[in-house]
Amino acid sequence: MTLLNKHVKRVVHVHCKDVRAQVIAQARNDSWSFLNGVINGTFTVPGDGALDYDAVLSTLKNAGYEGWLVVEAEQDPAVAPSYEYAKRVTTPFAAWLTV
Numbered sequence: 001m002t003l004l005n006k007h008v009k010r011v012v013h014v015h016c017k018d019v020r021a022q023v024i025a026q027a028r029n030d031s032w033s034f035l036n037g038v039i040n041g042t043f044t045v046p047g048d049g050a051l052d053y054d055a056v057l058s059t060l061k062n063a064g065y066e067g068w069l070v071v072e073a074e075q076d077p078a079v080a081p082s083y084e085y086a087k088r089v090t091t092p093f094a095a096w097l098t099v
Contacts, residue, residue, distance in 0.1 A: 001055055008063040017072045018049030038074045045073040045085045046093070057096035069093065 004011075019042055027037040047053045071089055073080075 001052070001059065004056065004059055008059055008065070011060065011063075011065060012067055013070070014060065014065070014067065015070045015072065016046040016053070017074075018044050018046045018051045018053070020044055021050040039076065041075065041079065043072075043074045044080070045075075045089045046071060047091065048073075048085065048088050053093075057093070061096055 023037065023040055023042045026032075027040070027042060032040070043049075071093075073085060075082075075085065
């Protein structure tokens with residue numbers, strides 16, 4: 001957040017993804033490849049992982065950001081059904097987008 005707060009007026013595009021801290025720790029400890037990390041669930045939708053999206057979105061909103069928010073999560077749909085996980089994004093983002 002320190003970096004975002006310092007440079008928020010320079011932000012022109014936001015690419016949102018989240019990570020599961022416990023999976024990252026295991027990936028580092030076991031020297032996983034990037035692909036192995038993805039397969040084992042390193043990434044998830046914003047708001048479902050370790051990043052504080054309430055703080056990120058509030059900072060952007062308070063700074064007057066009006067650009068794009070692109071949401072991404074590399075997940076296996078057999079393990080993390082796409083529609084179910086997409087709905088998880090709507091809570092923090094919908095509150096932020098309301099005028």
